[in-house]
Amino acid sequence: MFSDTHFHFHYLVEKNSPEFGAELLSKMADADVYFGMDIGTDSSDLLYRRKVVEDCLDRMDDDHRRKAEKFMYFSAGIWPDIDSIVNREECIKKLEEQIEAFKKKDGVFSGRLAAIGEGGLDHHWNPSGTDGRCKEDFNAAVYNGEAELFEMQLQLAKKMQLPFIVHSRDAYEDTLQCIKNSGYNNGIIHCYSYGLEEAKSFLDLGWYISLSGSVTYTKKSRMEDMKKLLSYIPDDRILLETDSPYLAPVPLRGNPNNPVFVRHTYEFVAGCRNVSTEELCVLADKNISALFNIPPAGL
Numbered sequence: 251m252f253s254d255t256h257f258h259f260h261y262l263v264e265k266n267s268p269e270f271g272a273e274l275l276s277k278m279a280d281a282d283v284y285f286g287m288d289i290g291t292d293s294s295d296l297l298y299r300r301k302v303v304e305d306c307l308d309r310m311d312d313d314h315r316r317k318a319e320k321f322m323y324f325s326a327g328i329w330p331d332i333d334s335i336v337n338r339e340e341c342i343k344k345l346e347e348q349i350e351a352f353k354k355k356d357g358v359f360s361g362r363l364a365a366i367g368e369g370g371l372d373h374h375w376n377p378s379g380t381d382g383r384c385k386e387d388f389n390a391a392v393y394n395g396e397a398e399l400f401e402m403q404l405q406l407a408k409k410m411q412l413p414f415i416v417h418s419r420d421a422y423e424d425t426l427q428c429i430k431n432s433g434y435n436n437g438i439i440h441c442y443s444y445g446l447e448e449a450k451s452f453l454d455l456g457w458y459i460s461l462s463g464s465v466t467y468t469k470k471s472r473m474e475d476m477k478k479l480l481s482y483i484p485d486d487r488i489l490l491e492t493d494s495p496y497l498a499p500v501p502l503r504g505n506p507n508n509p510v511f512v513r514h515t516y517e518f519v520a521g522c523r524n525v526s527t528e529e530l531c532v533l534a535d536k537n538i539s540a541l542f543n544i545p546p547a548g549l
């Protein structure tokens with residue numbers, strides 16, 4: 251039920267407290283969540299993120315803890331910020347070191363690195379500068395470096411035979427090109443923000459599409475297009491996520507998001523596809539099991 255394929259757990263804990271994190275994991279356990287993935291964005295954040303989750307688990311009772319240990323998975327990847335683009339060789343090395351150390355470290359999560367990412371291309375320029383980029387950062391050298399960083403991570407995923415979590419904003423053509431260059435079509439186009447034609451291209455190559463709370467922001471005038479898109483995504487390729495702490499779904503838009511709120515996105519998408527929320531949960535969980543190669547829900 252209500253699996254969330256994409257959230258940034260340490261941001262939630264840093265902004266609140268480990269107690270808040272423990273409470274959140276307990277609520278997810280109470281909702282019988284099958285799968286939750288803590289997503290990496292920095293070459294050296296993997297071990298730290300695991301420690302944040304473990305600290306929260308230490309604050310939970312045995313029953314909730316056991317359930318949370320069962321549903322929590324991790325990815326490791328590099329978001330295309332300017333520093334990581336410039337120092338990409340070094341960052342990939344660091345990422346691989348973190349992955350090795352993660353696997354070697356004893357504990358319940360040693361075998362829980364289930365994806366590479368999020369990585370990809372972001373050509374969105376926010377004039378307020380809140381996403382850390384200024385206009386001068388959008389030049390050929392940065393674009394080429396960013397594509398290279400993306401392709402290096404796709405190669406790493408290919409080598410490790412793990413699915414890849416693609417971040418792609420205002421960069422459809424270039425994203426498709428990098429993916430085609432890599433020859434590796436295994437993973438998720440996360441927080442999907444393009445239209446129907448673009449979705450067809452990704453789906454035809456074998457990618458999964460993951461929908462975040464942003465789909466619930468659709469204006470009335472664009473609702474028919476959104477319904478067409480959401481109904482087009484095949485049953486065996488659809489996933490849902492929060493990308494929390496960002497993008498809280500309607501009716502919670504504007505609040506800090508968290509994985510418990512993913513329910514609202516399931517309800518919205520199920521409504522657009524004319525299925526029940528329960529049916530959509532079952533589909534998503536089946537897809538998660540297939541994509542990440544993990545035991546099906548209920549086992």
Ligand SMILES: [Zn+2]
Binds near residue numbers: 289368493
């Ligand atoms: Zn994210």
